[in-house]
Amino acid sequence: MAHISDCFVPRLGGIEMQVNDLTRRQQAAGLEPEVLTATPLPRRMAGRRFPVPIHRSGIPIPAEIANNPIPSRPIRRTLLAGKYDLVHVHAGVGSPFAAAGVRVALDLGLPVAVTVHCLPASFRLPDILTPWTTPDIARRIALSAVSEAAARPLRERTGVDVVGVPNGLDPQDWAIEPAEHDPGVIEVVSTMRLSVRKRPLPMLAMVRAAQRRLAAAGSPATLRLTVFGDGKLMPRMRRYVRRNDMADSVRLAGRVDRAELTEIYRRADIFLAPAYLESFGIAALEARCAGLPVVAMRATGITEFVADRREGLLADGDAQMTAALVELATDVELRRAIADHNRTTAPPTAWSTVLATVDREYRRAMAIRGATA
Incomplete structure (x- = not known):
């Protein structure tokens, strides 16, 4: 064929x-x-x-x-x-x-x-x-x-x-044991091509808004974001990070291979998928199989394997996505329950x-x- x-x-x-x-x-x-x-x-x-x-x-x-x-x-x-x-x-x-x-x-x-x-x-x-x-x-x-x-x-x-x-994916390829890390630092990760369609710049704005809300509320939790991937928007993202003094909480890591990514997922808490035009979301599925709660937009293909408050939180826009990040950062039990479900329940892929x-x-x-x- x-x-x-x-x-x-x-x-x-x-x-x-x-x-x-x-x-x-x-x-x-x-x-x-x-x-x-x-x-x-x-x-x-x-x-x-x-x-x-x-x-x-x-x-x-x-x-x-x-x-x-x-x-x-x-x-x-x-x-x-x-x-x-x-x-x-x-x-x-x-x-x-x-x-x-x-x-x-x-x-x-x-x-x-x-x-x-x-x-x-x-x-x-x-x-x-x-x-x-x-x-x-x-x-x-x-x-x-x-x-x-x-x-x-x-x-x-x-x-x-x-x-x-x-899209096909064998869940055992992404099965990991989570590693201990500072419970006060909520590690958020995202993997994408850095293009307009994937919305990496609005994602930075969402994370910044969530960080400010947590600080204003006096929360002991702090958000730290790592973005994996490369593309034409990388220079603009670097400028955004510098302009908004986010260098200590945002890392633009570029491309990594699967072995490196799974190791990083061991220390992560949340996967963020900000695109509206996501027909499937294979990166979100990989993260979900690794046990990470997924925060994604509702009207996307990610809903094939993420139900709201079961495998993650679904949002109808950027404001709701910011709210979802804040909720998962502050609600340890919800975050743990979703992670346990994702690690023990295989998707039909x-x-x-x-x-x-x-x-x-x-x-x-x-x-x-x-x-x-």
Whole structure:
């Protein structure tokens, strides 16, 4: 089978890592996945080999951005050269490479499954960038989304069945034993790409507001925030931290690997996810499996695995998110109860379950192809 995605490793992000993990697990299960992507391999990594075959058609430009101005040509060439029985397309907000993959695969008569990994944009994108949102194309593919929040607008727009295919994660990979640390310092962590969509700057404002409320109330608890990730907003975040005298309570740690992150989670108390446009929230799920209470926005894909006051606290806006931070910082019993629940209750995202769901989607794509041939 061919997996088509604009973005792929070594670029880091939710879609990239999920496609990477999915294809590796399919390969381990005896399947023969291959990846077609517009993400080029940086010069510094020239010659590096990956376990799953990768066909890269991107033009090398700064920041490892996925880009190909004529994506249909390399996709058609690769699909014609290989013996693929199905195409699995992974779509973001507006994905020109994925969109071309849908059109080419349907033109070649291949069964097509499309998984949408993002919430829709706040403005209407051209159909050429999102063909899976048009009723005519949607009827010819097996359409899925990573959460109900992402699936609902697709159903409303296309009128077809949109199946939920959550991102995969084995909870035991993130199971940890918490480490002792100063009970008066509440360690808040957040992991994200530092982009406008993820809202890292409003997050800093929320934490600052929570710190000021705790101080005004005379609370012995103090909040300390560590942000993991990198992106174009890093310079603005550094300026915000300096301007507001937060250098002693906010650390911008950049990228870290999984081993470092799990070790940090051992000493953390709360995970903060400030984005409104979060279709799933794999970083929040990882933290939840590590036992951290999650503070997130209510109308996001994070609600697939976080219920209010069970796995964390859900907010309808920045003011409520600030209030949630203050509550968890001061209510030790609530924080401990949520953490105990998260450490002992697994979410329904184990890879065995996800792989079975994906396999059903492949059979559905083949049935749709047979019915429309």
